[in-house]
Amino acid sequence: MRELPARDRALRALAxxxxxxxxxxxxxxxxxxxxxxxxxxxxxxxxxxxxPDEIAERIRAVTEPLLTHVEALGRKALEEGGRxxxxxxxxxxxxxxxxxxxxxxxxxxxxxxxxxxxQIGQDEDMAATxxxxxxxxxxxxxxxxxxxxxxxxxxxRCLARQWGVGR
Numbered sequence: 001m002r003e004l005p006a007r008d009r010a011l012r013a014l015a016x017x018x019x020x021x022x023x024x025x026x027x028x029x030x031x032x033x034x035x036x037x038x039x040x041x042x043x044x045x046x047x048x049x050x051x052p053d054e055i056a057e058r059i060r061a062v063t064e065p066l067l068t069h070v071e072a073l074g075r076k077a078l079e080e081g082g083r084x085x086x087x088x089x090x091x092x093x094x095x096x097x098x099x100x101x102x103x104x105x106x107x108x109x110x111x112x113x114x115x116x117x118x119q120i121g122q123d124e125d126m127a128a129t130x131x132x133x134x135x136x137x138x139x140x141x142x143x144x145x146x147x148x149x150x151x152x153x154x155x156x157r158c159l160a161r162q163w164g165v166g167r
Contacts, residue, residue, distance in 0.1 A: 019054070022047065056122040059099055063129045066095060070133055074140030078147065084140075092137070096130060103127070 010027035014020060022040060026033040040047060070092060077084050103126050 020047065055102070056126065059102060059126055060122075060129070062095070063099060063126065063133065066092065067129065067133045067136065070136050070140070074136065074143065077140065077144050084144065089137075096133060099126070100130060103130075 006027040007030065010024045013024055014028065018024060022033060022037050025031075026036050029036065039045075073084050073088070103123055
């Protein structure tokens with residue numbers, strides 16, 4: 001099997017969604033890399049942008065460890081009777097809101113129909129992950145609240161019983 005010329009390899013890479021680097025553009029256009037780079041710099045080409053697929057993958061890479069961290073915080077709070085610091089919860093919520101905003105920006109962008117279908121699937125995956133994080137945070141908050149009420153009751157400061165809650 002013969003090796004494809006650089007121009008054909010570059011065309012295929014771009015057709016399959018590769019980021020349009022100066023190297024690829026040079027191969028496709030037949031222009032020298034140095035001249036193309038000078039033109040790009042002089043005209044201010046925006047070559048540092050990421051493709052929607054790359055952005056979605058980067059977001060997914062952030063959400064998985066975030067969910068793991070939220071779960072670990074909940075386990076620690078339940079097992080050790082520890083408290084989750086308000087600042088840490090606020091930071092996690094801020095990250096989630098940022099991820100949701102990025103997803104919203106991506107959904108409202110102008111896209112090619114085939115890429116849009118792919119993006120919709122990725123957005124649904126991202127939404128499901130964010131929904132799992134949110135659900136887990138609510139669950140952990142409820143468990144922590146129940147634990148705190150139980151501790152107060154054990155200490156004889158149970159206001160819930162005075163109001164008829166938990167009977």
